Amino acid sequence: MAATFPARATAQPLQNADELIDSVETFIFDCDGVIWKGDSLIDGVPETLDMLRSRGKRLVFVTNNSTKSRKQYGKKFETLGLSVSEEEIFASSFAAAAYLKSINFPKDKKVYVIGEDGILKELELAGFEYLGGPEDGGKKIELKPGFLMEHDENVGAVVVGFDRYFNYYKIQYGTLCIRENPGCLFIATNRDAVTHLTDAQEWAGGGSMVGALAGSTQREPLVVGKPSTFMMDYLANKFGILKSQICMVGDRLDTDILFGQNGSCKTLLVLSGVTSLSMLQSPNNSIQPDFYTSKISDFLSLKAATV
């Protein structure tokens, strides 16, 4: 008889928050849709984070949004009145630079960036030379006879993330590097289809820029952001924590929750972002977090019943 794997248990509504809190040492929070929406803080977040810290929990923030560097995110947290240090933040912009460091990417090679400032800042901090970024958004091409687009043969990696200045020049530059520079890496910060860049609506996400380059190069990228466990392995190693002692809290099933499951952590879905209860419970959905709740401030209100 063929072996069958038990289907993962259906997500349970969070009822005993204290039990969950006591069972883990570290909480990893996604940001968009969990802590904030666009530039607005979600209700009850500051009090919740304070409560968790007072109970000795380590807090880490892992975001796929590569537009800012850790330092720039630190400022965003500060502006919203939250005390979070740079070292507690892991954005996919940081992940891209950390990945290149981890493979000893040669310092004499360059990185072509299709993405925003956050990636450039992290590459610079890590000591890598980059080309491209927002500036190339102003470059135009003319498809006429005799025109040849040159590209730097020293580019050893192309990093692609969300890019509101996306254009044909950058696509061609990245494509030429990947197709023609021997051994050139194709790295994606993340592949999110859509993202809440403003709180009012969804916006085409980094996945679309990555999809464009995958289409022109016919190559799949190495993904450093969620749901890849690269950032999980990195911070577990850095802080010396066991993954079984971690609870991942996020609003997106195919990135946050899958990230937590891939890392064998506990997982909590919040419904304050892109996922609704009906999406979670839809027969088309196969990703079941351990728990779900409406927002993280439920930690404050959901108490064990006292007998």
Place this chain on the structure above:
Amino acid sequence: MNANGEAAKAVPELLSPQNARLLLDSTEAFLFDCDGVIWKGDKLIDGVSETLDLLRSKGKKLVFVTNNSSKSRRQYAEKFNSLGIAVSEDEIFSSSFAAAMFMKVNDFPQEKKVYVIGGEGILQELQLAGFTGLGGPEDGKKTVELKSNCFFEHDKSVGAVVVGIDPYINYYKLQYGTLCIRENPGCLFIATNLDAVGHMTDLQEWPGAGCMVGAISSSTEKKPMVVGKPSTFMMDFLLQKYHINTSKMCMVGDRLDTDILFGQNAGCKTLLVLSGVTTQAILQDPSNKIQPDYYTSKVSDFLRFI
């Protein structure tokens, strides 16, 4: 059968005086891809003009089947004429035309609109077929403001998004197309083709529709209906005009996974030319599963063999 009991894989024949004559005699219509076969960018490939004249003089029908959706059939006819080759509009089957025809045969309601991420050619063909197109090259100038008080609007009456090669691609268009497909109930997602790269200029390859389609596929998490090669959708229109059995047609192209596959899918003979994106090394690589009947360096080799 080979030693393993598998049917031996047919090996493409290099075109020669002997088989070229046989091919010519058994073919009534030659279907030509354009980029990398007839021209590269705006430059005609050597000997093409004379070869087409020769084939016409032998009574062969000439048809041009291109995945490049940047121009309409009429605009392609103008391009041919400007390069000194007499070709009429109705001998040309472009993927821009295919997209408009797809809407027609599927009874796309005329009160719905079509958002275009692609060139003027698609807009023109849609208009000719009686549909209302939005977007196109104009939207290449539009920018996006990511501020909390700025809401990105989109037309709720858009019932289809057509995506083709677009050198003016930008975030505005990606967002517009994404919202239409994700939020307008029943909105169609149509791709003119999926070519990864193509010879948009004579000196190098450039990202093709496969790139723009890849972007929208990713943001919408949907796969499009593909109307261009290797889909045989365009063949139906070809057959309506030329009542010739496909076994008497020869598809001549430079790309294995579009031109040659199209020809094979439709039951035509196939001839690969090495004047475009495919080299002999790629053809003969063990990972290549698509074997044309014949191959040769360029179209004008016919002049030497016949």
